[in-house]
Every structure is written in C-alpha cells, then in structure tokens.
Amino acid sequence: xxxxxxxxxxxxxxxxxxxxxxxxxxxxxxxxxxxxxxxxxxxxxxxxxxxxxxxxxxxxxxxxxxxxxxxxxxxxxxxxxxxxxxxxxxxxxxxxxxxxxxxxxxxxxxxxxxxxxxxxxxxxxxxxxxxxxxxxxxxxxxxxxxxxxxxxxxxxxxxxxxxxxxxxxxxxxxxxxxxxxxxxxxxxxxxxxxxxxxxxxxxxxxxxxxxxxxxxxxxxxxxxxxxxxxxxxxxxxxxxxxxxxxxxxxxxxxxxxxxxxxxxxxxxxxxxxxxxxxxxxxxxxxxxxxxxxxxxxxxxxxxxxxxxxxxxxxxxxxxxxxxxxxxxxxxxxxxxxxxxxxxxxxxxxxx
Numbered sequence: 001x002x003x004x005x006x007x008x009x010x011x012x013x014x015x016x017x018x019x020x021x022x023x024x025x026x027x028x029x030x031x032x033x034x035x036x037x038x039x040x041x042x043x044x045x046x047x048x049x050x051x052x053x054x055x056x057x058x059x060x061x062x063x064x065x066x067x068x069x070x071x072x073x074x075x076x077x078x079x080x081x082x083x084x085x086x087x088x089x090x091x092x093x094x095x096x097x098x099x100x101x102x103x104x105x106x107x108x109x110x111x112x113x114x115x116x117x118x119x120x121x122x123x124x125x126x127x128x129x130x131x132x133x134x135x136x137x138x139x140x141x142x143x144x145x146x147x148x149x150x151x152x153x154x155x156x157x158x159x160x161x162x163x164x165x166x167x168x169x170x171x172x173x174x175x176x177x178x179x180x181x182x183x184x185x186x187x188x189x190x191x192x193x194x195x196x197x198x199x200x201x202x203x204x205x206x207x208x209x210x211x212x213x214x215x216x217x218x219x220x221x222x223x224x225x226x227x228x229x230x231x232x233x234x235x236x237x238x239x240x241x242x243x244x245x246x247x248x249x250x251x252x253x254x255x256x257x258x259x260x261x262x263x264x265x266x267x268x269x270x271x272x273x274x275x276x277x278x279x280x281x282x283x284x285x286x287x288x289x290x291x292x293x294x295x296x297x298x299x300x301x302x303x304x305x306x307x308x309x310x311x312x313x314x315x316x317x318x319x320x321x322x323x324x325x326x327x328x329x330x331x332x333x334x335x336x337x338x339x340x341x342x343x344x345x346x347x348x349x350x351x
Contacts, residue, residue, distance in 0.1 A: 047073065054337040263310070285300070
C-alpha cells in the first residue's frame with residue numbers, strides 16, 4: 001500500500017471518529033519540508049478564529065454534523081442521529097443558529113438534491129433542533145437572521161421565521177438550487193439553468209428580480225457563496241462536457257467581471273467553497289469524483305489564505321500553463337468531510 005493511501009485512510013478514520021486532535025489528523029503527506037513551517041503558521045493563525053461546521057460519515061453509516069476549530073482541533077459530533085443523514089449546515093449571520101437538511105439514512109447525501117428534504121433549525125451547538133419539514137427547499141439565511149429565502153416551483157419565497165409566512169415572492173428566473181442571500185440583503189445567488197448551455201451561477205437582484213450570469217456560459221458552474229462585501233462571489237468553475245479536467249475554485253465580481261482562479265488541484269474536484277467572515281481565507285471541499293452523491297467521493301476539506309492565491313497543486317502541464325504565476329500553498333489540510341461553513345462567533349460547545 002502506498003504512503004498516500006495510508007494517509008487517506010487515516011483522514012477517513014479521523015473524520016469517522018469525530019474526535020479530532022487538530023494537526024495530528026491532517027494529511028502529513030502534503031505538508032513536508034519547507035511547507036511544514038508555512039502550514040504550521042497558517043494553522044496557528046486560524047486556530048481561535050471561530051468554528052467550522054460540516055457533514056461527515058460516522059462509524060454507524062450515517063452522516064452527522066460536526067463542529068471543529070478551523071485548524072481541525074476540538075472536533076465534536078453535534079447531532080448523533082443514527083437514523084438520519086444531516087447535510088449542508090450554515091450558520092446564521094450572528095453565528096447563534098444553524099440551518100441544515102435532514103433525510104432518512106437510506107437516502108444518499110447528494111450535492112444536487114440535499115435541499116429538497118426536511119429543513120431543520122437549531123442552536124449553533126446542535127441543541128434545540130426544530131424540524132420545519134420539506135416545504136422549505138434550498139433555504140438561506142436573510143441578512144438579519146429573522147428571514148429565510150427558499151426556492152419553490154413558484155419562485156424565491158422570503159419567509160418570516162417567527163410566523164413561517166411568505167412575505168415576498170420573486171420569479172426564480174432559472175435558479176434551481178444552492179440559493180444564498182447576500183449579507184447586505186440586496187442580492188441572491190444560486191446555481192441556474194437558462195444562462196448558457198450548462199448550469200451557471202446566477203445573481204439576482206432582490207429588488208428588481210433581474211438576473212445575470214456570473215460564470216462562463218460554456219461549462220458547468222455551481223456551489224456559489226458570497227464574500228462579506230456582497231460584491232464578490234466564490235464558486236466552483238466546473239468542467240466542460242466531453243473534455244477532461246477538474247472543477248476549480250474561482251472568484252468573480254457579482255456582475256460576472258474580474259474572474260480569477262483561487263485554487264485548482266490535479267485529480268480533485270473543488271466544491272462547496274466559502275470565505276471566512278473577515279474575507280481572508282477560503283474553506284472548501286475536495287472531491288475525487290464530479291460530485292453528485294457524496295458517499296463515493298472521499299471528500300476532504302482544506303483552508304487557504306486568499307492573499308496566497310492562486311494556488312495550483314500537481315504537475316499537470318495544462319494547469320501550469322494556464323496559471324503560470326500560481327504557487328503551491330500553504331494549504332491547511334483538514335479531515336474527511338463535506339460542505340463546510342465558517343463563523344467567528346463564540347459557540348457554547350458544552351451542551
């Protein structure tokens with residue numbers, strides 16, 4: 001068995017156990033020599049910067065939600081529901097609540113379908129979960145934490161949390177999944193069809209309902225998220241059908257201009273990117289497969305500094321030629337997991 005295979009097994013075991021100890025659980029195969037000092041510095045830098053929540057497979061065969069410090073330490077399972085899979089947790093703007101989706105254990109966690117199951121809202125440490133049901137697809141927190149935006153066949157529905165009543169509705173204009181409301185409340189972004197030949201990133205005005213394409217129209221683009229300035233979007237720049245390649249992490253202005261690569265890796269698809277609340281770091285999922293079902297993709301997570309980008313990993317000639325100014329890190333490799341989200345808020349983990 002090769003060294004990298006042994007390392008990957010250790011990552012999976014660490015994720016399954018849910019009892020992380022930080023640096024010791026990272027992929028040491030990727031942090032040797034001079035890189036070690038850079039990675040240790042990055043690890044120390046982010047250690048106390050809040051919490052990361054993510055989904056991971058447990059030893060009981062279900063997917064639970066886990067919290068950890070951004071360096072991978074203090075990891076703990078906060079749902080412990082062997083009869084269900086939980087997916088795609090997101091912190092409220094103040095970090096005091098989370099929303100996520102719950103599905104029966106026999107339903108596979110799928111990157112393109114999780115938002116159609118039961119919405120759950122809980123405290124950020126997993127306590128006091130309230131199941132809202134499956135009428136709240138692809139929910140996203142509003143900027144004040146008192147409203148949700150959801151997708152339905154009818155359109156984008158803005159819902160008051162206290163009453164569960166729809167207070168505004170917009171035509172969804174082709175947005176079909178992965179809806180995210182901007183921090184300033186003026187925009188939505190989501191994965192859309194009708195903005196090119198394939199799935200694209202669509203930005204919609206909350207005021208007028210007008211939509212524009214953010215990514216290129218000749219390839220698949222998905223899993224968008226906002227930066228705190230509400231002007232920039234991080235997203236996965238996907239593959240072109242029938243052409244070899246891997247999904248990469250990109251950033252663009254909301255109007256679709258000033259696009260640039262943040263991270264690309266040979267033989268890994270990069271999805272589910274988000275940016276830290278202060279806009280200094282990117283957190284993302286690495287997948288061996290072009291993500292649909294997550295179980296078969298051996299997904300892991302990583303953190304990079306935006307100031308260090310673009311970062312390219314691997315010796316692929318086409319990548320190196322396309323991004324000649326790219327460097328190799330540092331990269332903080334985290335554990336087995338999927339669809340992480342980050343808050344700088346304090347969380348009471350002694351539930």
